[in-house]
Amino acid sequence: MPDATFTSPDLTTFARLDELGLEAVGQRVERDRAVIACRVVEPDQWCRRCGCEGAPRDTVTRVLAHEPFGWRPTTLVVTVRRYRCAHCGHVWRQDTTAAAEPRAKLSRQGLRWALEAIVLKHLTVARVAEGLAVAWNTANNAVLAEGKRALIDDPGRFDGVTAIGVDEHVWRHTRTGDKYVTVIIDLTGIRDGTGPARLLDMVEGRSKAAFKTWLAHRPQAWRDAVEVVAMDGFTGFKTATAEELPDAVTVMDPFH
Known part of the structure; x- marks a missing residue:
């Protein structure tokens, strides 16, 4: 086949992290799950209060259940940078709403996979929770909320x-x-x-x-x-x- 048929291996693209505004920086494949270390691609250094430029302060991590690959649960460990405004002292984190809803435990791709698994493939919530490696209540609550937003609230x-x-x-x-x-x-x-x-x-x-x-x-x-x-x-x-x-x-x- 011509060389143009393939591109270089890219975990970010393969795991569809680019659609979430994330970039893969490492991986750890375990017997029962795969863990992908990520970072937020877009900087977010402008203060939400006064608009001045902030300086990096430290980083925190956010753990998200992602869509499984080969029925192996995939977990994203996202490094999120925190900034401090030199003018007003306000501290904020990089925006991760492209990756997941605030305080959500599932990535947007993981949530979409869960909804399709139940609606289209007729899997039980227990099987979806197993595929995501999350608690039953976590999967059930997330699917109900996403189903209401994507299906019931569709005008x-x-x-x-x-x-x-x-x-x-x-x-x-x-x-x-x-x-x-x-x-x-x-x-x-x-x-x-x-x-x-x-x-x-x-x-x-x-x-x-x-x-x-x-x-x-x-x-x-x-x-x-x-x-x-x-x-x-x-x-x-x-x-x-x-x-x-x-x-x-x-x-x-x-x-x-």
């Missing part, structure tokens, strides 16, 4: 919906708390033959009020665009649809 996820399905689902198997959630599905792709169904939302409880409240919170233009609502024989869903989507056609879904 475009309701675009183009003309057919929806609604049904209840048992999600809690305990003696306390509501066992049911109302699940709303976008069936537009199934109806048009353009793609699969997709989850729009889940609302705690199964009642007319739960579905009616959810519909009432959607913009009027969105409700006017919904042409078909598929459901089971529960009259609460049908009544909520009639009140909030009077022009939509209600049908019995294929499962029922």
Whole structure:
């Protein structure tokens, strides 16, 4: 092959650290994990208070769980420089928000890997925590927060919906708390033959009020665009649809 096919080996690029504003400066491969020593590429010597230039004071380290390679957990040990302003005395650290959220224990690439592992590959939180070498609660909390930001808070996820399905689902198997959630599905792709169904939302409880409240919170233009609502024989869903989507056609879904 021509020499141009390959470039020099580069751990920074291989581990996708350049996307995080980091540069690899060392590595330690252990039996059960790989540790990559990194530094922040961009200097951050200007005072956030007065704007004067600061002088390096010392360094601290930040440990982040990164996406695993070959199912071997990868840990980033990031050296972060601290500066002190000669004018006002303010002390600050280099900005590492490109690498991770403040106080987060997972890098942005590690967080993305965890979310994709659960949503696309259907791995359990326990398996994701094992792959990242973090506690179950750490992985679960991080995935829930990222899922809400990337999926639930996406303003475009309701675009183009003309057919929806609604049904209840048992999600809690305990003696306390509501066992049911109302699940709303976008069936537009199934109806048009353009793609699969997709989850729009889940609302705690199964009642007319739960579905009616959810519909009432959607913009009027969105409700006017919904042409078909598929459901089971529960009259609460049908009544909520009639009140909030009077022009939509209600049908019995294929499962029922």
